[in-house]
Amino acid sequence: MASVVYSHQFSWPARWAEESKTKEGAPNEIVRLDEAVPESDASPATEESIPRAFEGMIGASEALKSVLAHVKTVAPTDSTVLLEGETGTGKELISQAIHTLSQRKTRNFVKLNCAAIPLGLLESELFGHERGAFTGAITRKIGRFELADKGTLFLDEVGDIPPELQAKLLRVLQEQEFERLGSTQTQRVDVRLVAATNRNLAQMVSDKVFRDDLYFRLNVFPIVIPPLRERREDIPLLVEFFVQEFSRRMNRQIDTILASTMEQLTDYPWPGNIRELQNFIERAVILTTGSTLRAPLGDLKSPIESESAGTTLKQVESGHILKILRETRWVVGGPRGAAARLGLKRTTLLGKMRRLGLSRPSPEVAI
Ligand SMILES: Nc1ncnc2c1ncn2[C@@H]1O[C@H](COP(=O)(O)OP(=O)(O)O)[C@@H](O)[C@H]1O
Ligand SMILES: [Mg+2]
Numbered sequence: 001m002a003s004v005v006y007s008h009q010f011s012w013p014a015r016w017a018e019e020s021k022t023k024e025g026a027p028n029e030i031v032r033l034d035e036a037v038p039e040s041d042a043s044p045a046t047e048e049s050i051p052r053a054f055e056g057m058i059g060a061s062e063a064l065k066s067v068l069a070h071v072k073t074v075a076p077t078d079s080t081v082l083l084e085g086e087t088g089t090g091k092e093l094i095s096q097a098i099h100t101l102s103q104r105k106t107r108n109f110v111k112l113n114c115a116a117i118p119l120g121l122l123e124s125e126l127f128g129h130e131r132g133a134f135t136g137a138i139t140r141k142i143g144r145f146e147l148a149d150k151g152t153l154f155l156d157e158v159g160d161i162p163p164e165l166q167a168k169l170l171r172v173l174q175e176q177e178f179e180r181l182g183s184t185q186t187q188r189v190d191v192r193l194v195a196a197t198n199r200n201l202a203q204m205v206s207d208k209v210f211r212d213d214l215y216f217r218l219n220v221f222p223i224v225i226p227p228l229r230e231r232r233e234d235i236p237l238l239v240e241f242f243v244q245e246f247s248r249r250m251n252r253q254i255d256t257i258l259a260s261t262m263e264q265l266t267d268y269p270w271p272g273n274i275r276e277l278q279n280f281i282e283r284a285v286i287l288t289t290g291s292t293l294r295a296p297l298g299d300l301k302s303p304i305e306s307e308s309a310g311t312t313l314k315q316v317e318s319g320h321i322l323k324i325l326r327e328t329r330w331v332v333g334g335p336r337g338a339a340a341r342l343g344l345k346r347t348t349l350l351g352k353m354r355r356l357g358l359s360r361p362s363p364e365v366a367i
Helices: 014-022 044-048 062-074 091-100 119-127 163-175 201-206 212-218 234-250 259-267 273-287 313-327 338-342 346-356
Strands: 030-033 052-054 081-084 109-113 152-156 177-179 186-188 192-197 221-224 256-258
Touching: 062 091, 062 221, 081 091, 091 109, 091 152, 091 192, 119 163, 163 177, 163 212, 201 212, 234 256, 234 259, 234 273, 256 259, 313 338, 313 346, 338 346
Parallel strands: 081 192, 081 221, 109 152, 152 192
Antiparallel strands: 030 256, 177 186
């Protein structure tokens, strides 16, 4: 596939900007994935054309670079790392990078999402149990701590660990020892913990739902992963990466992304962060029949609907305009149109809508 050429209104990394000089589309119109697509299917060269920040992570923003600098620094140590960030920001990917960059890389990397396990089973998932430890325990089970011995344990959603288990977790972190359920024999392990949370643990400590001693133990080396809307420069890189990925998987030849599409994707706040973007692009690639990406932009939740919409003037403005547009059923002009209600000229409103990436959900992209 292709190296990628964009029109220049985005703030690309320097080498991309250079490429764009050689192949610009109509001004403000075309974002083009290189036309010189090799006949053969996906070549690995494609992937090299997108700046990979590191360990499979795409992005070039200062915010991401700073996160990755911390990752590199802490990875080779055995210290506990706490990854804090909204859902979909890449916490799991980063935990894997920490493992891969550590001396433990040849040992197990074990994951457990504490929020996904029914409370009654969490203790045995973590620490294992002996046969007969409780009703239903028909065989011995090895817990995640033992599986991760000499390796790394990634505890996702660590804020969801109930208070009664927090003490046991603290003990294993401090002493590296625990007992399986139903056993009096102490197990010793050597586990490096990477914990993640999308909740505010400090607040949970003040609310007395999370033990302060465990919090301090986890918080040895916190890394905060900023949401995608705070590193918008990464959006076009990710869009392009996922378009290439899904095109390859679905055997599509998509070589163009309209600049207006890219602009809207860059303006959208992505409350579900990279995961939401990834799913959106997958859908877009499925919907695309030609060579130009057909993104179902109308499916994006408006900033006003998204929970984590910020409070910047732009977001408030965008939310308000959208509300009026909905009330007027997207009629812009005329005495009852949105422009009149907002006290704006029709052309001014249209200009604002374009800038804010507000467009009527289009029925034509519905499957
Ligand atoms: N910087 C990145 N580059 C490429 N893919 C990413 C990046 N960050 C996250 N992803 C992808 O986004 C999805 C969500 O990431 P994940 O690590 O599961 O987030 P979290 O654990 O914070 O919810 C995964 O499919 C992951 O591979
Ligand atoms: Mg996750």
